[in-house]
Amino acid sequence: MLLKDLFxxxxxxxxxxxxxxxxxxxxxxxxxxxxxASVGAGISTLLLLVVISVTGRRERRVRHKPYAALFVxxxxxxxxxxxxxxxxxxxSADAPIHNHVAPRYLNDSMxxxxxxxxxxxxxxxxxxxxxxxxxxxxxxxxIGVLALMSVSSKALSKxxxxxxxxxxxxxxxxxxxxxxTLFPFIFLFxxxxxxxxxxxxxxxxxxGVIFAAAFILYAMLFGLDAATKVIKPAVIELLAALGVLLYxxxxxxxxxxxxxxxxxxxxxxxxxxxxxxxxxxxxxxxGITVTCVMIMICFxxxxxxxxxxxxxxxxxxxxxx
Amino acid sequence: xxxxxxxTWVAILLMMIGLYIVIAQGNLIKKIIGLTLFQxxxxxxxxxxxxxxxxxxxxxxxxxxxxxxxLPHALILTxxxxxxxxxxxxxSLIVRIKEAYGTIEEEEIQGLDExxx
Amino acid sequence: xxxQLPVLQVILPLMAAPLxxxxxxxxxVWLFCLIVSxxxxxxxxxxxxxxxxSGPIDYAFGGWDVPWGIGYRIDxxxxxxxxxxxxxxxVVLIAAxxxxxxxxxxxxxxxxxxxxxxxxxGMLGIVATxxxxxxxxxxxxxxxxxxxxxxxxxxxxxxxxxxxYLIMGTIGATFILIGIGMMYQMTGTLxxxxxxxxxxxxPQKRTILTAFVFIIVGVCLKLxxxxxxxxxxxxxxxxxSIVSAFLAATATxxxxxxxxxxxxxxxxxxxxxxxxxxxxxxMALGLVGIFVASVTAIYQTxxxxxxxxxxxxxxxYMILGFSTGTVAGLTATLLHVFNHALMKxxxxxxxxxxxxxxxxxxxxxxxxxxxxxxxxxxxxxLAGLSLIxxxxxxxxxxxxxxxxxxxxxxxxVVAGLILMGSLLAVIYVxxxxxxxxxxxxxxxxxxxxxxxxxxxSTEAPxxxxxxxxxxVGANIYFGIDTRFSTQLAQSAAQSLFGVSP
Numbered sequence: 001m002l003l004k005d006l007f008x009x010x011x012x013x014x015x016x017x018x019x020x021x022x023x024x025x026x027x028x029x030x031x032x033x034x035x036x037a038s039v040g041a042g043i044s045t046l047l048l049l050v051v052i053s054v055t056g057r058r059e060r061r062v063r064h065k066p067y068a069a070l071f072v073x074x075x076x077x078x079x080x081x082x083x084x085x086x087x088x089x090x091x092s093a094d095a096p097i098h099n100h101v102a103p104r105y106l107n108d109s110m111x112x113x114x115x116x117x118x119x120x121x122x123x124x125x126x127x128x129x130x131x132x133x134x135x136x137x138x139x140x141x142x143i144g145v146l147a148l149m150s151v152s153s154k155a156l157s158k159x160x161x162x163x164x165x166x167x168x169x170x171x172x173x174x175x176x177x178x179x180x181t182l183f184p185f186i187f188l189f190x191x192x193x194x195x196x197x198x199x200x201x202x203x204x205x206x207x208g209v210i211f212a213a214a215f216i217l218y219a220m221l222f223g224l225d226a227a228t229k230v231i232k233p234a235v236i237e238l239l240a241a242l243g244v245l246l247y248x249x250x251x252x253x254x255x256x257x258x259x260x261x262x263x264x265x266x267x268x269x270x271x272x273x274x275x276x277x278x279x280x281x282x283x284x285x286x287g288i289t290v291t292c293v294m295i296m297i298c299f300x301x302x303x304x305x306x307x308x309x310x311x312x313x314x315x316x317x318x319x320x321x
Numbered sequence: 322x323x324x325x326x327x328x329t330w331v332a333i334l335l336m337m338i339g340l341y342i343v344i345a346q347g348n349l350i351k352k353i354i355g356l357t358l359f360q361x362x363x364x365x366x367x368x369x370x371x372x373x374x375x376x377x378x379x380x381x382x383x384x385x386x387x388x389x390x391x392l393p394h395a396l397i398l399t400x401x402x403x404x405x406x407x408x409x410x411x412x413s414l415i416v417r418i419k420e421a422y423g424t425i426e427e428e429e430i431q432g433l434d435e436x437x438x
Numbered sequence: 439x440x441x442q443l444p445v446l447q448v449i450l451p452l453m454a455a456p457l458x459x460x461x462x463x464x465x466x467v468w469l470f471c472l473i474v475s476x477x478x479x480x481x482x483x484x485x486x487x488x489x490x491x492s493g494p495i496d497y498a499f500g501g502w503d504v505p506w507g508i509g510y511r512i513d514x515x516x517x518x519x520x521x522x523x524x525x526x527x528x529v530v531l532i533a534a535x536x537x538x539x540x541x542x543x544x545x546x547x548x549x550x551x552x553x554x555x556x557x558x559x560g561m562l563g564i565v566a567t568x569x570x571x572x573x574x575x576x577x578x579x580x581x582x583x584x585x586x587x588x589x590x591x592x593x594x595x596x597x598x599x600x601x602x603y604l605i606m607g608t609i610g611a612t613f614i615l616i617g618i619g620m621m622y623q624m625t626g627t628l629x630x631x632x633x634x635x636x637x638x639x640x641p642q643k644r645t646i647l648t649a650f651v652f653i654i655v656g657v658c659l660k661l662x663x664x665x666x667x668x669x670x671x672x673x674x675x676x677x678x679s680i681v682s683a684f685l686a687a688t689a690t691x692x693x694x695x696x697x698x699x700x701x702x703x704x705x706x707x708x709x710x711x712x713x714x715x716x717x718x719x720x721m722a723l724g725l726v727g728i729f730v731a732s733v734t735a736i737y738q739t740x741x742x743x744x745x746x747x748x749x750x751x752x753x754x755y756m757i758l759g760f761s762t763g764t765v766a767g768l769t770a771t772l773l774h775v776f777n778h779a780l781m782k783x784x785x786x787x788x789x790x791x792x793x794x795x796x797x798x799x800x801x802x803x804x805x806x807x808x809x810x811x812x813x814x815x816x817x818x819x820l821a822g823l824s825l826i827x828x829x830x831x832x833x834x835x836x837x838x839x840x841x842x843x844x845x846x847x848x849x850x851v852v853a854g855l856i857l858m859g860s861l862l863a864v865i866y867v868x869x870x871x872x873x874x875x876x877x878x879x880x881x882x883x884x885x886x887x888x889x890x891x892x893x894x895s896t897e898a899p900x901x902x903x904x905x906x907x908x909x910v911g912a913n914i915y916f917g918i919d920t921r922f923s924t925q926l927a928q929s930a931a932q933s934l935f936g937v938s939p
Contacts, residue, residue, distance in 0.1 A: 061430075
């Protein structure tokens with residue numbers, strides 16, 4: 001990358017995310033495409049932009065130590081090319097992955113779980129524990145960001161609104177009105193994605209990102225203060241924890257009913273109905289946690305940035321060891 | 322052979338570009354961008370293996386008989402989430418580093434640390 | 439409920455973490471974490487008993503049979519790690535309250551405990567699981583929480599150390615992901631037991647070999663094996679003291695576990711050791727690691743960093759045992775996993791006590807500390823002796839087993855080098871003893887935070903002395919009565935070679 005402008009690099013990364021999402025559609029991975037589009041082209045771009053606004057968009061130095069890096073990269077790529085030369089060809093139906101384990105998902109999941117979207121069946125039931133791990137990862141990131149970025153409440157109460165315009169809305173009436181009429185539709189779409197994951201692409205994670213995007217849009221248009229009034233940061237934290245607990249409690253209930261962890265058959269008398277109920281609740285848990293963590297992270301960054309601009313957040317505690 | 326593995330090798334090329342950026346670049350943000358590139362390319366590698374010739378998206382329908390493999394899709398969904406979590410944490414570290422050191426260039430940070438020794 | 443023990447082991451701390459947010463009060467959360475951690479310890483003790491009486495336990499998540507669902511498989515190797523991790527976490531947590539109060543802002547205490555529990559459950563999840571992709575997920579839970587924990591250190595270098603660890607760790611994890619993808623591509627399964635069966639009968643070896651290399655490199659990045667160790671010293675040094683103690687006792691052990699699991703259970707010794715000269719390579723890296731890290735440790739002025747380098751050296755010892763590829767060598771490695779956790783947690787906890795009292799762990803500020811903090815310094819000396827490998831300590835036991843395993847192969851040169859490596863340990867431990875006991879106390883040194891040092895006796899509070907001396911006691915007890923630890927290690931090693939004990 002020869003570009004020195006970090007803003008341009010971020011935009012390129014965003015385009016890359018979008019392109020890979022379209023590639024995933026071409027590869028039949030619609031759920032993955034949905035997620036990659038919302039993450040690669042959405043949330044990660046947003047976060048990068050916020051960070052660049054703190055750190056400055058210009059890179060100062062030319063790159064260095066390219067030779068060691070080149071050596072590592074060439075070695076790794078040679079190994080990879082060597083290793084992949086034995087692999088089954090692209091699209092070949094007789095590759096091992098299409099003949100072991102996966103056929104059961106394709107052939108039997110309709111009888112066992114009765115959810116048309118097989119990807120949802122796999123991640124919410126067959127491999128529900130992985131997805132639980134995923135929710136915990138997201139929660140960990142949220143708490144980690146809070147631990148790093150949270151500005152002490154004392155510093156916040158002292159902070160005054162900035163001199164510059166507080167939100168776009170004061171300047172742009174049109175944007176404000178258009179956005180206001182858009183919110184119901186965004187929420188409706190998010191709800192659709194949340195509850196339609198059984199039948200088509202979508203599910204808790206994607207819905208959570210859309211929900212979060214709506215809130216972030218609100219914060220961008222009406223100012224951070226207005227947004228934190230709508231939902232208090234402390235409430236968001238609790239909700240994020242609640243999502244994880246909701247997911248886990250499905251497992252606890254199945255345990256108490258005499259099944260193994262996440263064995264939804266034990267939720268209700270009818271196993272199929274149990275599977276449906278289990279998937280519904282865990283997707284809800286995923287949705288809640290993802291929404292809250294995304295909002296938490298974005299608010300955390302923005303509040304920190306504001307405090308940084310006012311030079312109140314940084315206490316001169318460094319250098320004590 | 323070249324057609325059959327073209328997808329994989331393009332993914333490898335992209336991975337290596339990402340890895341190179343992570344190692345060679347001194348700017349902390351660019352390192353994270355490289356890391357994202359690296360991870361996304363690994364996702365492409367995974368998704369490529371799931372494809373079956375003539376198959377469709379693994380959403381059940383009575384008039385379709387060939388589906389692509391749903392398992393890598395489920396795995397990569399998890400991996401994408403892990404990736405964004407890592408990115409978010411890394412970016413918050415960068416903000417703190419900027420506040421504490423006043424720079425986000427690797428060389429300058431190391432220089433500041435050595436000064437203190 | 440007994441059949442549910444494997445899942446409870448992981449799920450208990452995992453579910454407890456978000457619950458912490460509801461409790462809010464720092465002391466309450468600490469108490470809660472302590473209870474959860476001790477309950478986990480209880481569960482792992484029950485698991486040890488169960489595995490030793492009735493063999494490996496399988497557990498299927500969601501009631502789906504493996505390889506379609508995710509399964510846990512607890513065998514002799516897992517229980518050893520489970521008990522080490524939960525025991526260390528519990529003991530370290532006893533001292534956490536006071537240490538945290540000094541080192542971390544009050545409003546972040548709850549986050550600290552949440553992240554601590556998450557990293558604990560992540561490690562337990564890695565160890566307990568029998569699914570290759572599940573390993574990756576829990577690896578990331580641990581990693582992310584550990585990055586955040588390290589960054590909570592007071593010094594600004596903690597941020598930089600955490601960032602470096604994040605980059606290295608994520609590259610490592612992505613390498614593991616690539617390796618898992620290749621294995622999956624060739625076999626169609628992710629379950630470890632199923633993988634080992636299907637990998638063995640595969641005709642094409644190239645992809646598998648590449649997958650193996652990627653996984654080993656990825657694990658070694660996490661393990662901080664010698665040339666890939668650069669992230670470790672700073673991470674251990676600038677993390678909050680409690681985190682250093684917890685990490686030094688557990689994190690690298692989990693990576694050792696992964697190394698053993700992948701080479702022995704997944705790829706099988708025949709592929710792991712025959713296809714590439716892994717044994718020679720690891721023996722060389724282990725030896726070089728021991729010497730380079732020990733010599734570097736001698737020149738450190740920060741005691742935490744000194745012991746961090748000593749940790750890298752001890753990873754070398756573990757790798758040496760691993761590289762023999764025999765039951766005896768593997769027993770030595772696993773025994774050292776157990777014993778090293780005891781030594782390093784005692785040392786880093788004692789350093790946490792020093793940090794609490796004098797606010798610094800620089801060698802220069804520890805002058806005359808032997809008289810001011812007699813119990814703490816005595817603990818450092820005893821644990822240091824164990825680090826060197828003096829008889830009647832655990833350090834001696836594991837070095838003895840290692841030497842026997844190496845000599846069994848007729849490798850006298852390596853055996854001699856190991857003894858020389860121990861001599862280097864004598865030097866760096868002596869440096870601390872010299873400063874602490876044979877130098878006059880530094881009275882009101884410039885730039886040091888010496889609050890409370892004026893009062894003469896500034897011994898650490900009981901909440902520190904109890905866990906520290908518990909660990910020191912364990913260092914000596916398991917150095918004399920080696921039945922429990924050696925039996926655990928031996929049966930684990932034998933189970934990997936398919937020998938019935």
